[in-house]
Every structure is written in structure tokens, then in C-alpha cells.
Amino acid sequence: MRQELMSLPKGLADDVARNLVMVAQLIDEEPEKAYEYSRIALRLASRVAAVREAAGFAAYATQKYSEALAEFRAARRMTGTVELWPVMADCERGLGRPERALAMAGEPEVQKLDKAGQVEMRLVAAGARRDMGQLDAAIVTLQSPELASNANHPWTARLRYAYADALLAAGREGEAREWFAKALEADKDGSTDASDRLAELDGVEFVDAFDDSDADSDDDTDVADEAAGSQEPAGADGETDGEGEQRSEPRDGDES
Template sequence: MVARLIDEDPEGAYAYSKIALRLASRVAAVREAAGFAAYANQKYSEALAEFRAARRMTGNVDLWPVMADCERGLGRPEKALDMAGAPEVHKLDKAGQVEMRLVAAGARRDMGQLDAAIVTLQSPELASNSVQPWTARLRYAYADALLAAGREDEAREWFAKAVESDKDGSTDASDRLAELDGVEFVDALVEHEDDVEVEVEVATEAEAEDEIEADTDIEVGTEDDDEDDDDFDIVEAEQTKPVVEADDDDDAPRG
């Protein structure tokens, strides 16, 4: 349930993780799930504690980058940089090493070291033309760092490259690129709904005016109108008098 809800309902995922901790706090997967649920809710101190517990249970270093990012979240970018240079990083797979590079660049930016952040992201993975699961995020981070440093033309180029590699929409690179190009998106559905509401209001006012006019015509009249109504009632009454028909007997005259 944590995995199912963490993206769309992080608070719900966090609630499930607390229940899981009460039931099986000695299971490493439970501690790891609780860490990610806390991380998604920006509870970095709690997340770091759960990640450390999971790492002690398994001896695995896969959580090292996210643990370093928790240090950033706690306002300790220097600690995150120390972790980026630790021996554990060399034990990470390629995806983990790229993630660690992203965290380190973020820590540099937290410290106001924009040029150092850009250099940190410059790597063989960034220069590669092959698209990997981490490619879009790496290119996006590089473009964002360039833009923060005032290098807008280069930033636009790398945002475009991020769009090319972002097949599943994991970043908002397309929006950032459009923003740099001066393109403004308008939600046509919202405008249409507003127009419909206005039309309904106008129609309601028109109907109300018609009803008022109709009521006025009924209430306001003249004596001549009343007399005409009486004459009409007399004529109508005469027209509706019953007609007496002769019995259909043999002795009745015909013709």
C-alpha cells in the first residue's frame, strides 16, 4: 500500500507505513518503506532514521544517496557532500552513482556554489547519447543549474535534450523549455467552463425577465378586456349546450 499510494497520496502511504511498523518493525523492507513514506512527506529526520535501520539490517548501500539527500533536507549540505566522497559510493551501481552525483550537485547549490554544481554534474553519463532511466533527470538537473548560473542559451539546449529523453514525463522539462521560449499555455477547458457559467447566468436573467413580463400581462388589464372575456364565456357556453337528438324510431318522420 505504501508503494501504491506514495506518489498520489503520500499522507495515506505514511499512515500505512506507521501501521506496518507497529506490526513488523524488525523487517528491513518495512523500515525501508517507512523511510520512503516519511521522505515523501518531508519528514527527513524520521526518514533518515528508518533508512539507517534498514541499512543496519541488510548491510546494503543502495539507500546511501537518499540518506545523503535527507541530510540536505535537514539543512546539512556539508554532511551530504561528505557522504558523496565516502567509500560506500564506489559500491553503488551506475544508477546509484548517478543519483549520488545529483545529490552532491544539489548540496553544492544549497551552499551557493553554482559553478561547482555544474562541474559536479558533468560526467560521462551526461555526455552519453544513450538513454537510461536516469538520463532525463540528469540532463534536467544540469539545465536547471545552468539556468541558475545565468547561462540561459546552454540551459535551453539541455532542457531540450531532457525532453527528448523524458519518455514517461518524470520531469517538467517541456514546461521549462516552453517558458524559456516565451510560450504560455492556457487551460482551454477552464476558460470553456467559465464561458458556460456566464451563458447560464445570462440565460437565467433573461428567463426571469420573461417571467416578470408574463406576470405583468396577466395582472394588468382593462374593463373592456373583462367585458370581452364575459362575451366569450357566453358564446362558449352556447356552443357547448347539449344537442337533443330525436329518437331513432320507425315512426319518426324522415327526410
Template sequence: MKRLPIPEDVTGEEIDKDVRQELQSLPKTLAEDVAKNLVMVARLIDEDPEGAYGYSRVALRLASRVAAVREAAGFAAYANQKYSEALAEFRAARRMTGTVELWPLMADCERGLGRPEKALDMAGAPEVQKLDKAGQVEMRLVAAGARRDLGQLDAAIVTLQSSELASNSVQPWTARLRYAYADALLAAGRSGEAREWFAKAVEADRDGSTDASDRLAELDGVEFVDALVEDEADDAADEDDKD
């Protein structure tokens, strides 16, 4: 079995304590190998999803009966838009743990597979009531996306209207929820309201998780010009003047 290189600074101790506890069912050396590969998945998944996927496959070959490994493999496949594979891994992890946390992601995989109706069925399932607040907001975002997939723009807007959207308090999901609402409004031709909500998304987006500021500038007719390109154009104009 092909192993991938692990940087020296990765010890495996970086993983979450709950995951470490899960790995205790494995022989010590094997548990350490799996932990290191899971650390690499977490380290790479945002910047290098393809690399993260490679490490997730190694972990999966080493310990496919560990729920945390199946979940990590699901996230890596999802990040690479391998939705069928991601869905299978999320389902396996859910069978092992019995938790509902992955339900919104599973529904979004159905969207990725071109089955928005299935995603909407899942949005109305009893499992949604068992989700925490963050999970319920995530499910709402997935359901609104499914409505848009079906061309139901007004229904997508209504789906996003909620106490979480109306709240002035900023939660981890606030920026993405406001952004999705603004985007749905814009798609429905309600540009004035969309501008207002993109501005609200900017206010809540403290870590730059959306491009709300760019969308807002676009609506306001602001054009971003590359300073280097602009300088080169000026230089070219000067040369023409000399000629």
C-alpha cells in the first residue's frame, strides 16, 4: 500500500481528543499512522483539497472501520466534488455513530448529484429537528439551494427567511446566511434589497468567508483595476505621445 510523505512536524497528537479516543481501538503504531494522515487531511483540505483527498484514502485503507476516518474521507471527497463517494462515506460514518450532524452535508451531496428533490425531502425529515442550531441553518441553506436548482427563486427566498436571518447578533453562520439571501434576491431581480443584504453580510463576515464585499462593490458599479496593469498602460500611452 502506497504511503504518502508526512512532514516531520506532524505527530498525530494534533487531532481532536474524541478522534484520538476512537483510534484507541487500533494497535498503537497503526493508530499513530492513521492520526498523522487525518492531520494532513485537516491541514490541506482548504488550500489543497486534492492533496487532502490522497491522505484520506490512505487513512481509509488503514482503518475503514473507524467512524472518524470515514467522516474525514467524506469531507475530502466532498471538497473535490466527488459527491457520490462523499455521500457513501457520510452514510457509513452516520451508521457507525448514529448522529445526525452530517445530514445537511448528505443532502448537499444529493444536490451535487443532480437530485435537488431528494435534498428537499431530507430537509423535511425528522432528523433535522435533532440538529443543533448551526446544523439547522446549514440545512436551510441546502434547501434554498435545492429550490434554486429547480428554478424556484421565490421559494428559495422564503426558505431563507428565518429568525436567524432577522437576528442582529452575529453567529458563525450569519455571514453565509445573509450572503445566500442576498444572492437569491439578486437572482430574482430584487437588486435593491440584494444590495442591502450583501452589505449586512459584509458586516458579519469577519474572517472573509464570502466574497460579499466584492459583490457589493459590483452592485455599486465599482471596478477594481490592477495597479500594475494600469501603470503599464500609462507607460504605453507615454511612449505613444513621444512618437
């Protein structure tokens, strides 16, 4: 990316670089802000492929799929690479065109992808099958040597998770639980919510002992009890009694 920016005057390159850094820092937690920075970079250097790609990912993160697809296509024309093929196909899904995504999964470009890209394309194709109501086909699409491998790669957890989720949707709960467990085993950086899905299947409920809404409700109850107590007949010692009780409510545990 730095090499691409060297084609710009230094002052302009620095401005563009600062905006791209902000895109990278914000895209996961604050995608709307990342998108705003990407638009600034795009206005400054629309002829730089890295800028078009960054703008595409920022638009994708904010579900602006038509805009994202246009930026990815522009970046691909500039570079001639196929790295963006899977995310371009996923944009077609986002636009409600799963059949186009599925067609892209069968194009020659897929064979030019590295292993990570091919796995990503498989995930997109399976998602397209599910979009079209072809659940069994989605399960078969995910069955691959990469899924069966015991090796742990950056994409392993996501692949196992997608397979588990498809199995669960098909009503194969026992198998789904097994694969959610395998996904969790491979998920070293918490990229999935496999642990929550496992707990849900096991019937585990989580309780939040610090629910603010409950505290407010309890305060109101205490005030009401005090008011009621002041109107109760006094005891032999001239004092009244009142009790307050605190409770916590269950909270459910999730792309996610």
C-alpha cells in the first residue's frame, strides 16, 4: 500500500495514508466512522487501487453492498488480481442475488485463489445455497478436505462454525454440537460465538447480576414498601415492618 501511495505527491500521500490508517483502526468496532474516512481517502486518491479496495471493505462493513461491489471491481481492474473474488461474490448475496454468487463460485478465477481464498469462496457458496433454500446442498458444499483436516488455520474456526450452523438448521443437533465444539477448539481469537452456541444447545442460561433496569425496579419497590409501611398499624413498640428483595433476570447469550 505504501508503494502504491508513492505515486502521489508526498503531502497528498501522507493525507491519504492517515485516512487509511483510521479505516483500518475503526472498521471492526465503528464501521460507519471507518466508512467516512474511506470516502475522504477516495476523494483524495481514487486512482490508487489500495484506496479503492479500502473503500470497498468499509462499504461492505456498513452493508452498502452495491457501493462495495463497485469499488472491488475497480480495484480488481487496476491490479488484475483475483483476491477480491470471494468478497465480490458475497456482495452479490448481500444484494439478494445468491444465484450470481453461486455462478462466481464456478468461475476459473476460483482456481487462481490461494487456499484461504478458496475456503472463503466455499463459505460464500454455501451461504448462497442457504439463501436459495438448498440446505442439504449447503452442507455438502462445506464438506471438504479443509473441513476434515486437524490442522488449525486462520479460517478453520469459521469453516467449522458454518458447517455446525448448517447442520443445526437441518435439525441435526447432535452433529451440530460436535462441530460447534470443534470450532471453539480452533477459535483462538474469539472470531465466532461458538461458545455461546454450545451453551445454548446445552440449555445453559446466563444471569446478569448487575442489570440496571432491575436495580431501578427494586428502588421503586423499596419506595413503595416504605410508603405502605408508613400506613400500616403500629406494633406494640410503635414501629412498622417492611422488607425489600433484589432479583436478577436471565439474559440470553449472538454474524457474526
